[in-house]
Amino acid sequence: MAAEQASAQLVCKPWGSTNLRPWSNVEHDGVPIGELWFQRTDKNAPDPALLLKLLFTTQPLSIQVHPNDAFAQSIGLANGKTEAWYILSAAPHAEVAIGLKRLIASTELRAAIADGSIVDMVQWRPVQRGDVYSVSAGTVHAIGAGIVLVEIQQRSDATFRIFDYERQRDLHVENALAVADLGPAEEQSPPEELSDSRIALIASRYFVLEKISLPPGSRWALHARRETWMLVLEGGGRIGITDVSMGDVMFVEAERVDIQVGPDGLDGLLAYPGPDPDLGLLEELSSTTTVATSGALQAPAEQGPPGDVHKQPEVQA
Numbered sequence: 001m002a003a004e005q006a007s008a009q010l011v012c013k014p015w016g017s018t019n020l021r022p023w024s025n026v027e028h029d030g031v032p033i034g035e036l037w038f039q040r041t042d043k044n045a046p047d048p049a050l051l052l053k054l055l056f057t058t059q060p061l062s063i064q065v066h067p068n069d070a071f072a073q074s075i076g077l078a079n080g081k082t083e084a085w086y087i088l089s090a091a092p093h094a095e096v097a098i099g100l101k102r103l104i105a106s107t108e109l110r111a112a113i114a115d116g117s118i119v120d121m122v123q124w125r126p127v128q129r130g131d132v133y134s135v136s137a138g139t140v141h142a143i144g145a146g147i148v149l150v151e152i153q154q155r156s157d158a159t160f161r162i163f164d165y166e167r168q169r170d171l172h173v174e175n176a177l178a179v180a181d182l183g184p185a186e187e188q189s190p191p192e193e194l195s196d197s198r199i200a201l202i203a204s205r206y207f208v209l210e211k212i213s214l215p216p217g218s219r220w221a222l223h224a225r226r227e228t229w230m231l232v233l234e235g236g237g238r239i240g241i242t243d244v245s246m247g248d249v250m251f252v253e254a255e256r257v258d259i260q261v262g263p264d265g266l267d268g269l270l271a272y273p274g275p276d277p278d279l280g281l282l283e284e285l286s287s288t289t290t291v292a293t294s295g296a297l298q299a300p301a302e303q304g305p306p307g308d309v310h311k312q313p314e315v316q317a
Helices: 069-074 106-115 173-179
Strands: 002-005 007-017 033-039 050-057 063-065 083-090 095-100 122-126 132-135 141-143 147-154 160-163 198-203 208-214 219-224 228-239 242-245 249-253 255-272 282-285 294-296
Touching (some): 050 255, 083 198
Antiparallel strands (some): 002 249, 063 160, 095 122, 198 208, 208 255, 219 255, 219 282, 228 255
């Protein structure tokens, strides 16, 4: 049973930004921060199955690929990494790469990695605020400069870099070749409207990502039977006993929590384990309904894989 405001772990990256506003006011001494990892405030609690991040890019990230569960476990990792992105902001001409432009042989991919032509072989796509992308394990991908995005993913940091713009970091060519899909990315399913206030942006085996838009002054009950992450995009209000505004993240599990929306409404993202949208997750309450702030719900039997987290800023490869 849990209903708590998540804490943010700073992760330094060479492609990161020194300006995290308006999404975060965390002090970082001018060090470029690439990622904010949101964590349980209860450090003794089991690790969730999912990891929610914000990414800030001033330079392009490496071109990379993540393994699926089977390959990850074959090399001693707990699980693979499927992820999805929601674009919060994008500079003019900002791009992401997802999949390859055409089907190729593994020998051609190896040669493109060696001579750097992989940059032109991936499928670059222009992005703008509100775009959403699904990135399955095995998909060759990259994030360009000038982007702030939300990432929801399996709890794993299994990343195989294949091109890194001469940053002198390790590459992982053999593992990447073993797991990479050698063609275009699969076509993404369109968003599904669940109600006037809820849209399922991504529904996958590993997680569901929703966009919610709650009207000013409305009241809701969040029935979080399994782990549920909520990021406030605009507006604010009160979730349980916690006042929230833009950039705040709540973690709720096996709990029923009251949401009181503020005068500016509340737009946010919800993420929880898949494969299907939970139609009973969010209930609108009438003005005459009396509810408790929170109440325990029975937690599911399954538990997410363990992860390794840290409280202080660190430099990661």
